[in-house]
Amino acid sequence: xxxxxxxxxxxxxxxxxxxxxxxxxxxxxxxxxxxxxxxxxxxxxxxxxxxxxxxxxxxxxxxxxxxxxxxxxxxxxxxxxxxxxxxxxxxxxxxxxxxxxxxxxxxxxxxxxxxxxxxxxxxxxxxxxxxxxxxxxxxxxxxxxxxxxxxxxxxx
Amino acid sequence: xxxxxxxxxxxxxxxxxxxxxxxxxxxxxxxxxxxxxxxxxxxxxxxxxxxxxxxxxxxxxxxxxxxxxxxxxxxxxxxxxxxxxxxxxxxxxxxxxxxxxxxxxxxxxxxxxxxxxxxxxxxxxxxxxxxxxxxxxxxxxxxxxxxxxxxxxxxxxxxxxxxxxxxxxxxxxxxxxxxxxxxxxxxxxxxxxxxxxxxxxxxxxxxxxxxxxxxxxxxxxxxxxxxxxxxxxxxxxxxxxxx
Numbered sequence: 001x002x003x004x005x006x007x008x009x010x011x012x013x014x015x016x017x018x019x020x021x022x023x024x025x026x027x028x029x030x031x032x033x034x035x036x037x038x039x040x041x042x043x044x045x046x047x048x049x050x051x052x053x054x055x056x057x058x059x060x061x062x063x064x065x066x067x068x069x070x071x072x073x074x075x076x077x078x079x080x081x082x083x084x085x086x087x088x089x090x091x092x093x094x095x096x097x098x099x100x101x102x103x104x105x106x107x108x109x110x111x112x113x114x115x116x117x118x119x120x121x122x123x124x125x126x127x128x129x130x131x132x133x134x135x136x137x138x139x140x141x142x143x144x145x146x147x148x149x150x151x152x153x154x155x156x
Numbered sequence: 157x158x159x160x161x162x163x164x165x166x167x168x169x170x171x172x173x174x175x176x177x178x179x180x181x182x183x184x185x186x187x188x189x190x191x192x193x194x195x196x197x198x199x200x201x202x203x204x205x206x207x208x209x210x211x212x213x214x215x216x217x218x219x220x221x222x223x224x225x226x227x228x229x230x231x232x233x234x235x236x237x238x239x240x241x242x243x244x245x246x247x248x249x250x251x252x253x254x255x256x257x258x259x260x261x262x263x264x265x266x267x268x269x270x271x272x273x274x275x276x277x278x279x280x281x282x283x284x285x286x287x288x289x290x291x292x293x294x295x296x297x298x299x300x301x302x303x304x305x306x307x308x309x310x311x312x313x314x315x316x317x318x319x320x321x322x323x324x325x326x327x328x329x330x331x332x333x334x335x336x337x338x339x340x341x342x343x344x345x346x347x348x349x350x351x352x353x354x355x356x357x358x359x360x361x362x363x364x365x366x367x368x369x370x371x372x373x374x375x376x377x378x379x380x381x382x383x384x385x386x387x388x389x390x391x392x393x394x395x396x397x398x399x
Contacts, residue, residue: 072239075236075238076233076236076237078236079232079233079236080229080233080236083226083228083229083232083233084229086226086228086229087226087229087396090224090226090396091222091224091396091397092223092224092225093221093222093223093224094220094221094222094223095219095220095221095222096218096219096220097217097218097219097220098217098218098219
């Protein structure tokens, strides 16, 4: 009985720690609503901690291609998101034009993008800043590794 | 007592003390985690300087654009951009861009001169005023070309008017329309910012240095444009939201 209790406590603690770690990184939220007949309604909540882990399973050639495409923007994105950490709750851009409304802000340490067209469609996106940083760090790493491999190939 | 002795025998002393320290550290970390989060949130210093841009269109749709940029962030992000003429926070300019003018020499002359009005033009279509006042370079331009055309159009319609009453109504409408058609541009730039902007070299504008110089100033209205279609404001303050 005591052994069973110990196992239960161990399992519970592991679950709690795993849960705390997963949600400590925040949640990626995507909400898309199209208010027309047959329009799509997508509501997705993904723990942000999953993304860097999932990136490890992406085939290397896909990752290399993505990193090559984003190479020019990488230093800018890295610096920008690093700085965004200092502004956890800030409105950066807001455009309102009739029924259309676009908003780019940070909310509780997450990048928040809202696009609303009254009666037509609504898109809400929340991505933790740390997740974007992690993703770009992995892309940069992949780019540098492919550079080294490229250099070796040239040498050979 | 017997039970405690048994436990003591099972776990060697160094391991036990390590377990104690670990438990203490874990408890402290759990306790301090929310405080760390709070510290991060409140680290956005109140002394931050923000550049705000606001564009309000006066058309029926009421288009509004609001941009708020922390100067500190702009100072750090700009050097990371290396595209076309922008490199390491500096923009390359050629002589062709300046129409053969030696802007540096002109600015040096303005900088060393005393406060006063340098250019005053009062014309039929434009009023221009360039002055230096209290360490600021002021440029005011009033474009009356819209007013001019509208005036002509109104005069033509005047001739077709018959009664005095309708003349009066027309005049009031004309005055309102004229002021609406006039476009005004007011630019106020600290001289230190201009100095910093041209501090890089002859063919370069140092944007980062200019932003850094700008961040040392208090609340300042830098650009104001008003015409019948748009109102544009660019200003500097310490609030992270536009009013």
